[in-house]
Amino acid sequence: MAELANLASRPNRAEVARRPFIRRETLIALLFVLPGLALAILFKLVPLLRGIWLSFLETRGFEDPTFAGLANYRTMLSDPSVHDSFRNALIAFATLPVWIILPLVLAFLLFQKTPGWKFFRAAFFLPYIIAPIVVGIMFRQILAPDGPLNAVLRAIGLAPLAIEWLNGPTSALLALTAVALWSFFGLGVLTYLSGLSTVSEEVVEAAKLDGARFWQLLVYIIMPLLKSVIGYWAVLCTSGILIWMFPLIYALTKGGPGTATVLPEFLVFTTTFQFLDRGLGAAIGMALFVFVALVSAFVVRRMYIEGSQRK
Amino acid sequence: MKPTPFATGKRSRSVRTMLAGLAFASMTAFAGQAAQAQDVTTIRVLNWEPGGADYWKALVAEFEKLNPTIKVELETVPFDRYPEVQGPYITTKSGPDVMENNAGLELFDRRRAYEELPPEVLEAGKDLITYSGGCLNFDTTKPCYGLPFGYQGNVMYYNKKVLAEAGLDAANPPKTWDEMGAACEKVKAVGKTCLAIGLSGVFPAYWNFPEIARNYLTEDDMRAMLAGKMPWTDPKMVNILKGLASITQAGWTNSSAPSITMLPDGADIFQSGNAAFAGTIISDAANWAAFGKILGDENLGAMRWPTIVADAPLAGSFSGIESSVFGVSSWSEKKEAGFAFVKFIAGKENAALLSSIAGGISLNKNVDPSILPKSEALTQILEIIKKPTLHAGVLLSGQEADALARGWQEVSLGRLSIEDWTGRMQKALEQSPSKRQ
Numbered sequence: 001m002a003e004l005a006n007l008a009s010r011p012n013r014a015e016v017a018r019r020p021f022i023r024r025e026t027l028i029a030l031l032f033v034l035p036g037l038a039l040a041i042l043f044k045l046v047p048l049l050r051g052i053w054l055s056f057l058e059t060r061g062f063e064d065p066t067f068a069g070l071a072n073y074r075t076m077l078s079d080p081s082v083h084d085s086f087r088n089a090l091i092a093f094a095t096l097p098v099w100i101i102l103p104l105v106l107a108f109l110l111f112q113k114t115p116g117w118k119f120f121r122a123a124f125f126l127p128y129i130i131a132p133i134v135v136g137i138m139f140r141q142i143l144a145p146d147g148p149l150n151a152v153l154r155a156i157g158l159a160p161l162a163i164e165w166l167n168g169p170t171s172a173l174l175a176l177t178a179v180a181l182w183s184f185f186g187l188g189v190l191t192y193l194s195g196l197s198t199v200s201e202e203v204v205e206a207a208k209l210d211g212a213r214f215w216q217l218l219v220y221i222i223m224p225l226l227k228s229v230i231g232y233w234a235v236l237c238t239s240g241i242l243i244w245m246f247p248l249i250y251a252l253t254k255g256g257p258g259t260a261t262v263l264p265e266f267l268v269f270t271t272t273f274q275f276l277d278r279g280l281g282a283a284i285g286m287a288l289f290v291f292v293a294l295v296s297a298f299v300v301r302r303m304y305i306e307g308s309q310r311k
Numbered sequence: 312m313k314p315t316p317f318a319t320g321k322r323s324r325s326v327r328t329m330l331a332g333l334a335f336a337s338m339t340a341f342a343g344q345a346a347q348a349q350d351v352t353t354i355r356v357l358n359w360e361p362g363g364a365d366y367w368k369a370l371v372a373e374f375e376k377l378n379p380t381i382k383v384e385l386e387t388v389p390f391d392r393y394p395e396v397q398g399p400y401i402t403t404k405s406g407p408d409v410m411e412n413n414a415g416l417e418l419f420d421r422r423r424a425y426e427e428l429p430p431e432v433l434e435a436g437k438d439l440i441t442y443s444g445g446c447l448n449f450d451t452t453k454p455c456y457g458l459p460f461g462y463q464g465n466v467m468y469y470n471k472k473v474l475a476e477a478g479l480d481a482a483n484p485p486k487t488w489d490e491m492g493a494a495c496e497k498v499k500a501v502g503k504t505c506l507a508i509g510l511s512g513v514f515p516a517y518w519n520f521p522e523i524a525r526n527y528l529t530e531d532d533m534r535a536m537l538a539g540k541m542p543w544t545d546p547k548m549v550n551i552l553k554g555l556a557s558i559t560q561a562g563w564t565n566s567s568a569p570s571i572t573m574l575p576d577g578a579d580i581f582q583s584g585n586a587a588f589a590g591t592i593i594s595d596a597a598n599w600a601a602f603g604k605i606l607g608d609e610n611l612g613a614m615r616w617p618t619i620v621a622d623a624p625l626a627g628s629f630s631g632i633e634s635s636v637f638g639v640s641s642w643s644e645k646k647e648a649g650f651a652f653v654k655f656i657a658g659k660e661n662a663a664l665l666s667s668i669a670g671g672i673s674l675n676k677n678v679d680p681s682i683l684p685k686s687e688a689l690t691q692i693l694e695i696i697k698k699p700t701l702h703a704g705v706l707l708s709g710q711e712a713d714a715l716a717r718g719w720q721e722v723s724l725g726r727l728s729i730e731d732w733t734g735r736m737q738k739a740l741e742q743s744p745s746k747r748q
Binding site: 059075080144145164166167168169172250253254255256257258259269270272273274275276277278 | 710
């Protein structure tokens with residue numbers, strides 16, 4: 001019986017011959033995908049492959065490049081400024097918990113309709129809409145030895161804290177990261193607020209009735225409920241720290257003092273456009289690409305996927 | 312009331328005539344506009360506005376008056392941001408028709424981006440005191456890529472008011488390193504900065520390095536530097552680094568020096584009257600005219616940098632160089648118009664504008680010196696520039712200039728030894744494509 005059914009369902013030779021090479025549905029699907037695919041190849045894959053190829057070339061100023069094998073990678077590995085830039089990137093990346101927690105705390109305060117929450121909601125988002133280059137120029141004045149920040153610190157009796165923020169190797173990098181955080185955290189507050197809007201008020205009220213305080217609510221109720229949002233924000237912050245700091249470095253410190261605030265992206269730019277060594281610049285760019293891919297993969301795995309599954 | 316057929320016919324004829332006239336007028340107007348659009352060539356000039364906005368406004372107006380078929384569109388970029396803007400243009404071989412660069416190695420490094428100047432344009436160079444900085448290896452028999460217009464170089468300005476406040480004789484500013492040290496102690500005692508300085512960007516290389524280098528190098532040494540044959544481990548080069556380090560280590564400078572740029576931050580300290588001295592340049596921005604305007608001409612003096620080695624052959628010389636040069640980009644499709652602009656830049660009409668509006672010191676031999684503004688600092692500068700030598704700053708590659716600034720920042724903060732700085736400079740030299748001979 002089964003064999004009969006099998007025979008009945010098996011197409012005969014004439015049917016097979018009539019069947020088109022590609023099914024209509026597949027063809028339509030391909031046509032829909034094709035423009036996107038073409039754009040991705042043209043604007044993502046091709047530049048990436050060109051970058052990889054360029055990293056194998058020796059470029060003397062603007063003369064025609066010659067094939068140099070792995071010479072640029074060897075130069076890169078022996079260059080202390082490259083080491084410094086990746087070390088700086090790791091230090092900046094170590095501040096990631098602050099980038100994640102601070103906007104969450106502020107968003108939760110707003111969610112609880114803390115007095116003045118409407119004003120603060122707007123105020124927190126304001127820095128995000130100021131161009132980073134303007135933020136950099138602004139903070140160059142604010143962080144100057146005789147700038148407003150130190151004047152305030154001295155006025156409130158905290159003179160020992162009125163340091164030369166951009167002169168110290170650690171303070172300069174931390175100041176740069178703090179300025180980036182100031183510029184970026186408003187978006188985090190907004191992201192968390194949209195996540196919090198999905199949290200049932202009854203859950204929060206019930207926890208409060210059980211005696212939960214602010215931090216207990218945040219850690220034991222809100223954070224587990226928002227794990228996927230936290231994961232998403234963590235991925236966004238990771239790329240923010242590692243590849244979106246350029247305008248701030250450019251306007252605020254130019255990578256100094258020394259190489260204290262040089263991040264790999266800034267080094268790619270100076271090597272390529274200031275020193276006119278495009279091959280070495282491309283090699284550093286490739287190293288940065290791998291570095292960001294590894295760190296992002298780690299963050300995605302730890303935060304986003306884990307968060308989504310537990311929810 | 313219905314119109315009569317006669318009246319209707321007359322009106323319609325009038326309307327037709329008016330329409331025909333209108334059509335004719337429009338056609339001639341459009342044709343005129345089209346002819347005009349075809350005749351006018353617009354060139355884009357990338358520059359950092361040396362001499363200031365007023366001078367450039369007048370320069371463009373004068374050029375367009377003399378060349379009615381060419382229109383100039385300026386793309387002005389601040390000096391300290393210039394390499395970052397120009398670099399992508401050169402890498403992608405697109406952008407402006409005419410570009411500005413510092414004379415010397417900066418231009419030589421970028422020579423692939425420039426069209427070699429034809430003989431008829433180079434003719435204009437013959438009216439200049441010198442134009443070798445626009446030619447390969449400072450040699451006018453080799454290809455030239457740009458023409459200069461002004462004379463440039465380093466001097467040290469001083470604020471007479473601050474010197475007097477510190478109990479110093481403003482008529483006799485320090486001439487030696489020791490005298491400078493003593494003067495700085497007195498200036499610091501009245502709560503002011505002695506030497507306003509910013510160590511970020513290219514300024515240490517262009518504005519400070521040549522003044523220390525003159526104490527240790529000969530002109531032959533400088534030519535060896537240009538050819539990449541003077542290692543940084545050479546005792547003379549090490550002495551230059553030690554000289555630079557001594558400026559900040561002796562506490563002569565503002566404490567913010569390692570994290571600020573000389574323009575605008577360092578110059579601001581001097582202009583605000585909070586510093587006694589500032590080492591800047593004779594023309595363009597941050598010159599005697601700009602400082603005099605703010606501090607008052609009567610309070611401003613100019614001097615040669617104090618000498619470290621009094622009997623050094625170039626100790627009493629002026630580190631001079633043609634100021635920036637202008638050349639035509641190799642990718643421009645409007646080369647003829649570009650060359651006309653370059654020729655104008657070196658001409659006497661521009662020289663007169665430079666001197667009268669920007670207070671610049673022109674290289675053109677035909678400009679009347681009497682049109683220069685009257686200023687004591689300018690008089691002192693005109694005396695100083697009479698004994699010129701090569702400008703060591705423009706002989707540094709981009710890598711060396713960067714390593715010099717970053718190294719000095721770290722030495723000032725006590726985080727880097729002179730030995731390590733020397734090592735970094737040598738590595739920068741070895742990594743400089745333009746110096747691999």
